[in-house]
Amino acid sequence: MSEFVTFVMGVLGTCGFSLIFRVPAKRFSFAVLGGAISCGMLVLLNWCMEGHMFLVNLIATTVSAVYCEVAARLLKTPVTMLMLPTLVPLAPGYHLYYATFYLVHNDMALCWQYAANTLIVATGIAVGIVAVSLVIRLIRIPKLQIHLHK
Amino acid sequence: MELYLESETESGIYAADRILSIALDIAEKMLEKGAQVQRVEDTIVKICLAYGADQVEPFAITSLVQATVRMANGYHTTQLRRVYETNTDLTVLEKLVHLTDRVCKEKPSLDEVERTFQEIVAHRRNTLWMDFVGMPLGAGTLAGFFGGNLRDVLATAIIGLIVACLNLFLTRRVINPVARTAINSFLSGLLAVLLCKVGLGEHVELVMMGTIMLFITGILFGNALRDLLCGDLIAGMLKCLQAFIMAFAIAAGYSLAIFLGGLL
Numbered sequence: 496m497s498e499f500v501t502f503v504m505g506v507l508g509t510c511g512f513s514l515i516f517r518v519p520a521k522r523f524s525f526a527v528l529g530g531a532i533s534c535g536m537l538v539l540l541n542w543c544m545e546g547h548m549f550l551v552n553l554i555a556t557t558v559s560a561v562y563c564e565v566a567a568r569l570l571k572t573p574v575t576m577l578m579l580p581t582l583v584p585l586a587p588g589y590h591l592y593y594a595t596f597y598l599v600h601n602d603m604a605l606c607w608q609y610a611a612n613t614l615i616v617a618t619g620i621a622v623g624i625v626a627v628s629l630v631i632r633l634i635r636i637p638k639l640q641i642h643l644h645k
Numbered sequence: 646m647e648l649y650l651e652s653e654t655e656s657g658i659y660a661a662d663r664i665l666s667i668a669l670d671i672a673e674k675m676l677e678k679g680a681q682v683q684r685v686e687d688t689i690v691k692i693c694l695a696y697g698a699d700q701v702e703p704f705a706i707t708s709l710v711q712a713t714v715r716m717a718n719g720y721h722t723t724q725l726r727r728v729y730e731t732n733t734d735l736t737v738l739e740k741l742v743h744l745t746d747r748v749c750k751e752k753p754s755l756d757e758v759e760r761t762f763q764e765i766v767a768h769r770r771n772t773l774w775m776d777f778v779g780m781p782l783g784a785g786t787l788a789g790f791f792g793g794n795l796r797d798v799l800a801t802a803i804i805g806l807i808v809a810c811l812n813l814f815l816t817r818r819v820i821n822p823v824a825r826t827a828i829n830s831f832l833s834g835l836l837a838v839l840l841c842k843v844g845l846g847e848h849v850e851l852v853m854m855g856t857i858m859l860f861i862t863g864i865l866f867g868n869a870l871r872d873l874l875c876g877d878l879i880a881g882m883l884k885c886l887q888a889f890i891m892a893f894a895i896a897a898g899y900s901l902a903i904f905l906g907g908l909l
Contacts, residue, residue: 497792504789504798508858511783511805514775515859516679517734534790556867573742575679576735582864583783588857589791592850595896599903613892621870628871 498538505534505584513580522576525566529581533559537584548612549619552585556623559585564631578624587616661698661716665724667758668692672703672710673726674766675741679733682872682880685710688745695749706880707731707887730822734772740765776812780859781805788855793848800846801855804836808859826860827894833859834902842909849906853899860895862888 509530518526536555544551563577594609668689676685682705689703693714703712711725744761747753753761785802793801808829815825833856841849865888873881 501790501792504786507786508783508790511779511781511786514779515733515783517736517772517775519736519739522735522739571746572739573680573684573735575681575684576739579679579733579735579864582867583858584787584790586858586861586864588787588854588861591861591892591895592854592857592899595899596850596903598896599900599907617866617888618870620864621867624864624867625871625874629874632875 498542502531502534502538505537506531508584509534509580512583516579518576518580522570522572525570526577526580529559529562529566529577530584532562533581534584549615552616552619553623555585556582556620557627560624560627564627574628582620582624585616585620587613590616661714661720661722662724663755664693664696664698665712665714665722667755667762668714669710669712669724669726671741671745671762672705672712673728674762675738676705676707676710676728677731678738678741679731679735680738680741681868682706682877683875684742688742691745691749695752696755706877707883736772737765773813776809777806780809784808784855784859787858788851791851791854793846793851793855796845796847797851797855800837800840801852803840803845804833804852804856805859807836808833808856823890823894826891827898830857830860830895830898831901832898834899835905838902838906838909853902857895857899861892865891 506527509527513523513526513530533555536558537551540547540551540555559581560578563574563581567574567577590609590612594606594613597603597606597609671692672685672689675688676682680688685705686703689705689710689712690701693701693712697717698714699717700715701712702714703710705711708728709725710728711723713721713723715721741762744758744765748758781802782805784805785798788801789795789798811829811832812825815828820828834853837846837849837852837856840846841852846852865884869881869884869888871881872878872884875881
C-alpha cells in the first residue's frame with residue numbers, strides 16, 4: 496500500500512514539474528506517462544534490490560530514457576521535452592538534504608557518505624541517459640551525415 | 646558586391662548575413678528555452694543549408710552561440726549571440742523546432758520565417774498560473790514521495806506556493822541564478838522549520854526534501870555528462886560546473902536554515 500502511495504505521489508510530482516517546465520498540453524500525458532515509468536521502476540527496484548543505489552538509479556533511468564527517446568521520435572518532438580519531467584523523481588534530493596544536515600551537525604563521516612550518495616545517484620542517472628542516447632545516436636548517425644554533407 | 650545585397654532575395658538567393666542572423670536568433674532562443682547544445686548546432690546547420698549555404702560551422706555552449714557560414718558564391722560571414730539566462734519553456738522550444746522543420750521542408754521566404762519567429766517569441770501566453778500550480782503540486786507530492794504524510798505534503802505545498810511568488814519577485818530584479826537558488830533554498834528551509842514548529846508539518850526533513858526538489862535538477866548532471874561523452878567538451882564541462890555550483894548553493898542555503906532552525 497505504501498509503495499502505491501509513493502508511486503502516485505511521484506506521478507503527481509511529475510505533473511507539477513511538467514507545468515513548471517511548460518510542457519505543451521498535447522505532450523502532457525506523455526510526460527506524465529514517463530514519470531509513471533520512472534517512479535514505477537524506482538519503487539519496484541527499491542523493493543526488490545534494496546541498497547543498490549547506483550544500479551537502481553541506473554536501471555530506472557535507462558528504462559525511462561529508452562521510453563523518452565522512442566516516444567520523442569514517434570511524436571517528432573525534442574527528447575528534452577519528455578526527459579526533463581520524466582527524470583524529476585530520480586533527482587537526489589534525499590541525499591543532498593542529509594549531506595547538508597550532517598554538515599551542519601558536524602558529523603563529517605555521515606556528511607561525506609551522503610555527499611557521495613548524491614554523486615552516486617547523479618552518476619547513475621547520467622550513465623543511464625548517456626548509454627541510451629549513445630545507442631540511439633549510433634542508429635541515427637547515417638541519416639545525420641547525409642544531412643551535413645547535403 | 647551587389648551580389649550580397651538585400652535585393653538579391655527576389656531572385657531566390659538570400660544574403661548570408663540575413664540567413665545567419667535568423668538561424669542564430671532561433672538557435673539563441675532554443676538554447677534559452679532549454680534545448681541541448683547538439684540540437685542547437687544542428688538547427689543552425691539545417692537552416693543555413695536550407696537557404697543555400699555551402700558550409701556552416703556552428704559552435705554553441707550554454708552561454709554563447711556562434712556560427713560562420715560560407716555561401717556558394719564564396720561570401721562568408723560570422724555572427725554570435727550571448728545567452729545570459731536559461732529558463733526552460735518546452736512549449737516555445739517545440740514551436741521553434743517545428744519552425745525549423747518547416748524551414749527545411751518548405752523553405753518559406755525569410756520574411757515569413759522572421760515573422761513566425763517573432764510571433765512565437767512575442768506571443769505572451771499567460772503561463773504564470775503554471776508556476777503557481779506546478780510548484781506546490783510538484784514539491785508537495787514529492788515530499789509524499791519520500792514518505793511524508795498528508796500534513797507534510799500540505800506544508801511543502803504552501804512553501805512551494807511561496808517559492809513561486811518569490812521567484813516572481815526575484816526574476817524581476819536581476820539577480821544571478823546561483824544567488825537566487827541560495828536565497829530560495831535558505832528561505833524555503835527556514836519556512837519548513839517554521840511550519841513544522843507551528844505544527845502544520847510533521848517531519849521537517851521530508852518537507853525540506855520536497856522543497857529541495859524544486860531547485861535541484863537531477864538531469865543537469867546527466868545532460869552535462871552526455872555532452873562530455875558526445876564530444877561537446879566545453880559545454881559539458883560548463884554544465885558540470887553549473888550542476889556542482891547549484892548543489893553547493895542549495896546546500897549553503899539549507900545549511901544556514903537548518904542551523905538557524907536548531908537555534909529556535
